Amino acid sequence: MKDDHLDGFPGEARREPMIPLGQPPRTRRELWGRKLLWIGVWLVFLSSPVQDLISGDHSIGGTVAGWLGLAVFVALYLSLLFRNMGERPYPTKLIGVLIGSMAVLATVLGLTLGSAWLGLYCYVSVACGMVLPLRWAFWTIPATGATLLLVGLRTDEDEALNLLLLVLLIGFAMTGVSQLVRTTVELREARATVAQLAANEERLRLARDLHDLLGHSLSLITLKSELAGRMLPDHPDKAARQVADIEQVSRQALVDVREAVTGYRRPRLAAELAGAQVALTAAGIIARIPAEPDQDGVPEDTESALAWALREAITNVVRHSGAARCTIDLVRRQTLDGPALELSVEDDGSGGSGGSGKGPGNGLTGLTERLEKVGGTLEAGRVKHGFRLTARVPAGPVADVGSGS
Numbered sequence: 378m379k380d381d382h383l384d385g386f387p388g389e390a391r392r393e394p395m396i397p398l399g400q401p402p403r404t405r406r407e408l409w410g411r412k413l414l415w416i417g418v419w420l421v422f423l424s425s426p427v428q429d430l431i432s433g434d435h436s437i438g439g440t441v442a443g444w445l446g447l448a449v450f451v452a453l454y455l456s457l458l459f460r461n462m463g464e465r466p467y468p469t470k471l472i473g474v475l476i477g478s479m480a481v482l483a484t485v486l487g488l489t490l491g492s493a494w495l496g497l498y499c500y501v502s503v504a505c506g507m508v509l510p511l512r513w514a515f516w517t518i519p520a521t522g523a524t525l526l527l528v529g530l531r532t533d534e535d536e537a538l539n540l541l542l543l544v545l546l547i548g549f550a551m552t553g554v555s556q557l558v559r560t561t562v563e564l565r566e567a568r569a570t571v572a573q574l575a576a577n578e579e580r581l582r583l584a585r586d587l588h589d590l591l592g593h594s595l596s597l598i599t600l601k602s603e604l605a606g607r608m609l610p611d612h613p614d615k616a617a618r619q620v621a622d623i624e625q626v627s628r629q630a631l632v633d634v635r636e637a638v639t640g641y642r643r644p645r646l647a648a649e650l651a652g653a654q655v656a657l658t659a660a661g662i663i664a665r666i667p668a669e670p671d672q673d674g675v676p677e678d679t680e681s682a683l684a685w686a687l688r689e690a691i692t693n694v695v696r697h698s699g700a701a702r703c704t705i706d707l708v709r710r711q712t713l714d715g716p717a718l719e720l721s722v723e724d725d726g727s728g729g730s731g732g733s734g735k736g737p738g739n740g741l742t743g744l745t746e747r748l749e750k751v752g753g754t755l756e757a758g759r760v761k762h763g764f765r766l767t768a769r770v771p772a773g774p775v776a777d778v779g780s781g782s
Contacts, residue, residue: 422496423451426486429493443490450482454500461508469510476504480521484528492533495540498525502544506551518548587634594630598623644684650705653691657703660695662724665704675718679751679770683720686744686755686768690722698726700763709772716772725763744768 429435430443457475460467467475483497498521505517522544529537605619650666657664675683687705694703706721745755753770 420451422499423447425493425496426490429490435490439490443486446482446486450479450486450497450500453479453482454504457504457508466508472508476501476509476517479504480524484524487528488531492529492536495525495529495532495536498522498540498544499547502548503551506548507555511552511556514548514552518545518552521548590633591630594626594633597626598630601626644681644688646680646684646687646707649684649687649691650707653687653705656691656695662694662700663702665702667705667707675770675772676751679718679753682747682751682753683718683768683770685747686766687720687722689744690766694722694724694726698724698764700724700726710769712769714771717769718772720768721765722767723760723763723765727763 426443426447430440430447433440435443453475457467457472457479461472466472479497479501483494483501486497487494502518502521505514505521509517522541525541525544526537529540601619601623605616605623608616608619654664654666657666691703694700703722703724706719706723708719708721710717710719741755741757748755748768748770751770753768755766755768757766758764
């Protein structure tokens, strides 16, 4: 199946969904965009120092020193936060030195150039909340506010009091945001670990089952082979019977292995619904999914075909639809051919696929063939506000409607 997704979606403009908090960026452009968003929003507090320098109220030396001090301060701030949001943050001791340098620069610039520079303490507070451990942030943020008040006593007490609440609020708010991001990242890593452990457990279970299936058969084949070898010179007729037994045991072992492997490969509808919830949520798509599917009387092969249709549909929604919402319905209907189980996947995206959009692609064709083998049907196409895929399968045993593997 081409690119593991449906190719029957019309080729319209692709609209990427927003990335949830804590999800790693998929490209370097997204990485830099996210950093600029989180860091640049606080640069609004530079307006007062910049306006103070442009106003010309200071001497040439004071203005030059102010620009240099401001440039160094902003460089420290950007370096600290950009590096901390990457994969290789600064060591804790170096972080303390950089934040201390920012506090010293804010104090020197505030005392020498006036109250317009008191807003720099907002950056010190943001840095404390974002990059310091929680136990350190809880005392460094109030210490930043106290330093602001002390400098304000020498410059503008009212301005310092006005900024104090803001400095404390944004500092502690950043501790909450930083903690939320860390927790989300840890949860994502834990989920990946759980998935890996589940896969390892499944491999061990498959290994145990294959051992149980093949252990007895292979031992019997070995025993009969040795017996046939000893009988062959003097009793060829008895050796032939042993060889026939070996052939029968081998065929049965092959059947058992195929049944075991097929059982492991067959998807289950309940598991696919749970996986769809995880996939859509991780992609930032609002999902509405039925809780418990009604599968009474549905054969395993029929359920498997419906599960494949759901898996392919959700893969396409996540990768190519650009949708913000996705609704999955699973209902039992009475048709002219008898009871049927109907799966509907509808999204509000603009579509977009690797196909030309002039006809059904390999994905839709493959799903149609898979459903036809169990007596089902597939319908897919644009609706008023998105795209809908509907798969119907008989809700009871059906006659063999096709052959082939």
